[in-house]
Amino acid sequence: MRVALGAFGLSDDLNSNAFVRKILEGGTQDTDALANKLSDVRYREFSKAFGYGNIGGARTGSSSWARGITARFRQLEFEVAVGNQDQSMRLAMDAKRNMPDIAKQTGTDETRWFKIMGNPPMRQVFETALGLPPSFAQADLDTQVAEFSDRAKRQLGLDSLSALSDTAIQDAVIERFLIRDQIKAFQVQSAGSVALTLLQSAPRLF
Template sequence: MTFTPAIPLGGYLGWRVFENSADRQFEAFKNTPEVTRNIEYFTENVKNALTAEDLVKDRKLLTVALGAYGLQDEIDKAAFVRKVLEEGTDDPSSFANRLNDTKWKAFAKDFGYGNLGGTRVLISSFREQVATDYMQQAFEARVGDVNTDMRLAMNFRREIATIAENPNVDRVGWYSIMGDTPLRTVLEGAFGLPASIGTADIDQQKELFEQKASQLFGGKSPAVFKDPAVVEDALRRFFVFSELENGPTASTPGSAALTLLSGQSASSQAQNLFLSLVS
């Protein structure tokens, strides 16, 4: 039976409700036949994939391997995936290092096929970590099938911590965020910025992100997201802004009343609501 996450409400209130049951739902998801089969097959057979070709030609293995890095939608690009893996990341000019999506670099580096140290598939702890990451990413994908904003929020909470803890966060943190579409989407929403700012000069974008972070969260470095309270505040702003942009859903409290508003009056009411919730 297909697993469908229980998300009865949208918006920030729905996020808070979902948070209370997310761990229980994740445990239920992990025990579904599809996930169990995929994990068992991967952990038993990936140690035999000693070359990139071995991994790529086995679709079951590749499903878990790509899924662990949020790259599951790329599974049909066999030649592309093989090139990423075989060139590795030791060479700064390698294929993975030249791609905008940093997930490919992590994928190639971790599996190690093209690097000096060789592949890590014989290391049990690595196989277990890939399996764990696959389950988390797959669960988030199912959540996204029901509510895209919820998936973005889960991804943000997980990934922003890695960036915030990076020793080079002050130098590369904002560039990492701006180059990651899901993270960027959440923070553009939290900052009340239009997606069109992506057309500006990259250093100007960085300055704007720094200004907004300093204004709203008390520091211009992404290191501010080490604080769970700041992460939660960013998510609250993101959800409120998303509802402001897209309008209330049927599950939004008061949505029936809000839909009666029209024209400039509706816009003013929505703006006032947004300001009251994020101030």
Template sequence: MITTYTSYAMISRDLPKSLARVAEKPDVARETEYYLSKIGSIKTLDDFMADTRVYNYALKAHGLEDMAYAKAFIRKVLAEGTDADTDFANKLSDSRYASLVESLNFAAHGAAATSFEKAQKGVVDKFQRQTLEEEAGAENMGVRLALYFERMAPTIKSGMEILADDALSEVMRTTLQLPDEIVGTDLDRQAKYIEEVVDIEDFQDPAKVGKFLERFTAMWELENPSESYDPASLFTSSSSGISTDLLISINNLKLGGK
């Protein structure tokens, strides 16, 4: 039986080949072709929201596929941008929303937002990577978690950012074997503990990330027999702090439920 680490390493060490294989899958190729054929002609946020296939493609590329139904929420994220600390995306602990704005920054660039490479090839690259991770997770959720952590590691700046993301938090909890007395405490204390036992700056070093994930994959196999683990919840809206669904409910009150 192939181990979690071996499976992860096989994908990670030849990532371009792995991504090329995903890109050639008929369903991926079809949606990518459509996205690239349409995105350049989209000039407004309304245009973007109106094209369901483009909208869904972009959200999946940023790991937000499960939030596609919340159009008023996503509209608010994109309409405000990220230039000010008070902008909606910057208030959310989940960095995926700010990443979506970075790719499609209608607030800052207006009609030119979709003309940049980050809105075209950049989103396609993200979509293919997201699909690769999901495909790996169908076989072994530990591999998906490792690939996700590897991708996100350079963006991690604090223990709180880890706790705000259920998938990153699961990797950290598993790797460090966090005791129940820590997991059950408030988030500030958990974040402080993580920063005491892990040098967050190490996540800027691919070699150190690799060592960290080698330990994670070993601990994952000890903790999670495949027949007893339900992986789905780790890549839905974060359950740390105020949930996204609650934020949507609050926001809908402000927007009149539109």
């Protein structure tokens, strides 16, 4: 369970046995499957990778499959270790790893944006990199896709998400994310420092 869930960044569900079982048994081929109903696309990737509820059955008998899951788990565990020291760097590493997969997705750019929006760590990286507030998630989905796409074109020259296969584009996204994240952290810290200074300089009432 630890390896299986950790390989997809779902370690928070380690003690949710019944929930995980339902995700796996439901597969991904039925539109009513639980994995397809959840907004977090990582559950869909998790269920699809194991294949229990899909035609053809479990894929776990292959040694190459086991090596792939193990390698993925080790990579994410490393990112978790990095995140214990610097959460922003963990998010950057996650984005770097996932952007080529987004670029290879079939379908329209709208489909690719939905995949980014459905992956919480990826969404946070792109929201921050493009200067969007967390409250932006409350807008309707079509508005979100249009705004993400427009800002990506204006700020990154990203006409299509297929360009995320280019390491230079990947680095540009991550650089903007890290810079804006640091600015945001500095602003919060500065606001806290100002508040503390005001409190320390205020006359004592008691």
